[in-house]
Amino acid sequence: MTEAGARAQTLAREIFLGGAYQAFGDVTLEDARAHAAELKEVTGWGPTMRVAPVAHAWRELSMAMEQRGAQHVRDLGDEVLTPLSARLWVVMPGEGMMR
Secondary structure, three states: OOHHHHHHHHHHOEEEEOOEEEEHHHOEHHHHHHHHHHHHHHOOOHHHHHHHHHHHHHHHHHHHHHHHOOOEHHHOOHHHHHHHHOOOOOOOOOOOOOO
């Protein structure tokens, strides 16, 4: 798959946020902030500790969007999306945007 094709596939991936499915590329800054806060809230001890790195990745995404003035995830460059996509649980670990 080409780099552009992998990016398009990642941005088109359906994720569940705010009670509904939407394409990852359509996620707004507010969506990312809210999801980071929601995941942080459910992080605790035992098995839920696995959620903490994902919550942190969503916080990093929202910070990157804010710093770059991105209204949607699709407005970000690959330098942000490639390292974060697996950590956000948008793509499976090891799958990444490019293999």
